[in-house]
Amino acid sequence: MPTPRSARLGGTxxxxxxxxxxxxxxxxxxxxxxxxxxxxxxxxxxxxTLTRLAxxxxxxxxxxxxxxxxxxxxxxxLARDFKASVDQIQWVSTAYLLALAMVIPLSGWSIERFxxxxxxxxSLTLFLVGSVLCGLSWNIESLIAFRFLQGLGGxxxxxxxxxxxARQAGPQRMGRVLSVIGVPTLLGPILGPVIGGLIVxxxxxxxxxxxxxxxxxxxxxxxVRFLPRGGRLEQPGRLDTLGVALxxxxxxxxxxxxxxxxxxxxxxxTPVLVGVGLGLLFIAGFVLHALRVPDPLLDVRLFSHRGxxxxxxxxxxxxxxxFGAMFLLPLYYQTVxxxxxxxxxxxxxxxxxxxxxxxxxxxxxxxxxGPRTVVPLGMVLVIVGTLPFCFVTPHTSEALLGFTLFIxxxxxxxxxxxxxxxxxxxxxxxxxxxxxxxxxIVRQVGGSVGIAILAVVLQVQIExxxxxxxxxxxxxxxxxxxxxxxxxxxxxxxxxxxxxxxISVAGLVVTLFLPKNPAAARSGHGxxxxxxxxxxxxxx
Numbered sequence: 435m436p437t438p439r440s441a442r443l444g445g446t447x448x449x450x451x452x453x454x455x456x457x458x459x460x461x462x463x464x465x466x467x468x469x470x471x472x473x474x475x476x477x478x479x480x481x482x483t484l485t486r487l488a489x490x491x492x493x494x495x496x497x498x499x500x501x502x503x504x505x506x507x508x509x510x511x512l513a514r515d516f517k518a519s520v521d522q523i524q525w526v527s528t529a530y531l532l533a534l535a536m537v538i539p540l541s542g543w544s545i546e547r548f549x550x551x552x553x554x555x556x557s558l559t560l561f562l563v564g565s566v567l568c569g570l571s572w573n574i575e576s577l578i579a580f581r582f583l584q585g586l587g588g589x590x591x592x593x594x595x596x597x598x599x600a601r602q603a604g605p606q607r608m609g610r611v612l613s614v615i616g617v618p619t620l621l622g623p624i625l626g627p628v629i630g631g632l633i634v635x636x637x638x639x640x641x642x643x644x645x646x647x648x649x650x651x652x653x654x655x656x657x658v659r660f661l662p663r664g665g666r667l668e669q670p671g672r673l674d675t676l677g678v679a680l681x682x683x684x685x686x687x688x689x690x691x692x693x694x695x696x697x698x699x700x701x702x703x704t705p706v707l708v709g710v711g712l713g714l715l716f717i718a719g720f721v722l723h724a725l726r727v728p729d730p731l732l733d734v735r736l737f738s739h740r741g742x743x744x745x746x747x748x749x750x751x752x753x754x755x756x757f758g759a760m761f762l763l764p765l766y767y768q769t770v771x772x773x774x775x776x777x778x779x780x781x782x783x784x785x786x787x788x789x790x791x792x793x794x795x796x797x798x799x800x801x802x803x804g805p806r807t808v809v810p811l812g813m814v815l816v817i818v819g820t821l822p823f824c825f826v827t828p829h830t831s832e833a834l835l836g837f838t839l840f841i842x843x844x845x846x847x848x849x850x851x852x853x854x855x856x857x858x859x860x861x862x863x864x865x866x867x868x869x870x871x872x873x874x875i876v877r878q879v880g881g882s883v884g885i886a887i888l889a890v891v892l893q894v895q896i897e898x899x900x901x902x903x904x905x906x907x908x909x910x911x912x913x914x915x916x917x918x919x920x921x922x923x924x925x926x927x928x929x930x931x932x933x934x935x936x937i938s939v940a941g942l943v944v945t946l947f948l949p950k951n952p953a954a955a956r957s958g959h960g961x962x963x964x965x966x967x968x969x970x971x972x973x974x
Contacts, residue, residue, distance in 0.1 A: 788843025
């Protein structure tokens with residue numbers, strides 16, 4: 435059987451661990467002595483070349499990460515300006531996530547075929563063009579299309595940037611150097627809503643997209659100057675074109691069908707049946723295809739490992755609960771509470787702070803206690819942190835909600851990294867690159883599905899409380915809301931949050947089947963724990 439493309443590249447095209455797949459982590463060794471007998475100086479973590487590369491990669495990464503959350507606080511303003519319904523406005527977030535999921539598997543082949551530097555610069559350019567076009571959007575349809583274009587560029591930025599850093603760092607420094615990319619990933623959930631709220635409050639919403647331009651231009655200029663050439667293979671692997679043709683439209687059709695369930699035809703409407711039916715058919719076709727070819731776009735054989743399948747089920751639920759709630763929260767604060775976008779962003783920050791506090795230590799806790807102990811606890815905290823939103827009114831204490839969001843963030847941070855560790859520990863070391871790609875796609879698709887489902891529920895609830903509104907936020911939040919209307923709108927959000935609870939409970943049930951301890955997670959040849967093997971950091 436031919437060697438998989440990701441294994442030949444040592445993980446190129448994945449989001450964490452690009453070089454780790456080439457060899458097992460070297461055991462600690464004694465320092466090598468010089469001729470005079472004195473111990474050799476330890477290898478410097480950041481030399482001048484690596485420092486410049488890290489700056490370039492972080493500049494690109496921070497744009498992609500921030501755009502996952504920065505737009506959320508502008509959704510209410512966008513809905514009013516474009517007179518869009520909830521099921522329409524959710525596509526501003528969903529289209530971006532779907533594009534990320536679709537393009538991540540292509541990054542490995544792209545680097546093989548064209549080299550890391552050209553692919554990196556092309557992805558930055560595509561992201562910048564998409565950002566400018568988003569700012570120039572004239573209706574909701576054009577904005578959704580341009581967000582998809584922006585996501586196509588953003589999806590390549592992170593894996594390609596990590597590949598560039600990993601190649602320069604080498605296996606001995608890889609884990610520590612790649613942790614640099616974790617900084618914007620951790621700060622994104624905190625700064626994204628705040629920066630977005632600041633821009634929307636004091637400037638036009640269009641500047642949440644234009645703000646990417648100066649950062650991107652600097653990143654491009656630095657890329658021309660500092661990024662090394664090379665990396666292209668003389669005989670690159672063959673692109674799984676049939677896999678792309680089946681999986682990409684399948685995911686898009688499935689999410690589109692789910693998003694149409696809030697329409698007048700309900701669950702049996704033609705758009706729902708056609709979208710969901712065709713989506714599942716395309717995805718099933720891809721699975722059958724991937725099982726028959728030696729080098730598929732995604733290695734679905736990994737799901738034959740029980741631990742990997744369970745961990746990815748948890749990842750899907752976490753992605754759905756995370757991104758779905760991130761869609762609802764700013765809308766609640768702005769429509770029901772009448773807060774400015776800036777205040778909405780500040781009120782959402784505790785969740786990011788909680789996650790940032792817990793994520794750095796969650797892997798070490800899991801190594802000692804085992805994923806079945808840690809991850810369910812994290813899911814319970816996510817449920818506890820979401821529960822108060824199921825009873826919100828126009829006057830619920832914002833301090834209480836902020837505290838519960840902090841608890842929710844701790845739960846997300848506690849659950850996410852050990853779940854990724856459990857997925858890695860269930861597969862062979864050589865499969866880490868392919869496993870990483872799968873984990874990231876599952877999380878992005880989970881986020882897309884979560885947003886689509888909660889948007890449908892919210893639209894149905896708004897239509898029930900405001901007959902004739904057609905689920906349009908512009909008809910219920912265009913100005914000061916009368917107390918009775920505010921109470922009805924709060925109830926619509928409260929019932930929608932119950933669905934977020936349901937998604938989290940489903941994830942909790944799945945976590946009960948995770949390995950009880952780290953040793954049980956490995957089938958005798960798995961990789962080292964998450965503290966030793968770099969893992970993809972979630973975009974909270």
